[in-house]
Amino acid sequence: MLSVTSYPQAYIDDRRAAIAAQLETYDALVATADAAAVAAFAPGFFAHLVLALDMDFCHRARGQEGKDGNPMNEVRLLTRAITEHGGVLPADKQIKLKPETSVLGLTSGDEVVLDRESFGRLADAYFDAIAASFGP
Numbered sequence: 001m002l003s004v005t006s007y008p009q010a011y012i013d014d015r016r017a018a019i020a021a022q023l024e025t026y027d028a029l030v031a032t033a034d035a036a037a038v039a040a041f042a043p044g045f046f047a048h049l050v051l052a053l054d055m056d057f058c059h060r061a062r063g064q065e066g067k068d069g070n071p072m073n074e075v076r077l078l079t080r081a082i083t084e085h086g087g088v089l090p091a092d093k094q095i096k097l098k099p100e101t102s103v104l105g106l107t108s109g110d111e112v113v114l115d116r117e118s119f120g121r122l123a124d125a126y127f128d129a130i131a132a133s134f135g136p
Contacts, residue, residue, distance in 0.1 A: 003061040007134050015056045016127045022049060023123075026116065046114035047082050053126055054079040060134055069097040071125035072133065074104065078122075081112045088112070 026045065030038050054075050065072045073095045081089045091108035099107045103125045104118055114122070 002059070003064075004057075004059045005061050005064055005134070006136060007057065007060075007130070009131070009136050012127065012131050012135060016123075018056075019049065019053065019123050019127075022052075023116070023120065030116075042115060043113050046116070046119040047087070047112070049119055050075060050078045050082060050112075050114065050122070053123060057130055057134070060130070064133055066133075067095050069095060069102055071103055071122065071129040073097055074102050075122070075126050078104075078112055 026042075029041075057072075060072070065076075067073065074097060077089060077092060077095060077097060080092075081087055084090070089106050089108050089110050089112055097106075097108075099105045103122045104114070106112065
């Protein structure tokens with residue numbers, strides 16, 4: 001598939017709503033489930049939500065995304081960590097991810113473990129960046 005240079009606002013809004021629905025379901029689960037069970041479930045759940053974020057916009061044009069360590073770059077690197085590096089954030093010579101300006105504050109070599117709060121911040125920043133760079 002060719003790279004995508006823009007997404008309709010309705011698509012961006014739909015994908016944001018789908019993630020919000022997953023978070024609402026998670027919140028309902030937390031309110032009723034055993035804390036230990038939730039603690040065991042959460043890391044894998046949020047890792048898969050990172051993959052969903054990336055997959056929804058996987059054909060975005062790399063050049064248009066930039067390489068400055070923005071939230072789109074961060075999700076791209078997190079996806080690689082989860083799928084290719086055993087959950088450890090890889091170094092990338094092209095993407096300039098800086099812990100002090102990134103959403104999660106991770107550096108290469110850090111283990112990727114997200115919770116409700118950190119994933120929520122990441123998703124909000126990611127959708128805002130997608131809308132700004134690829135929206136109508």
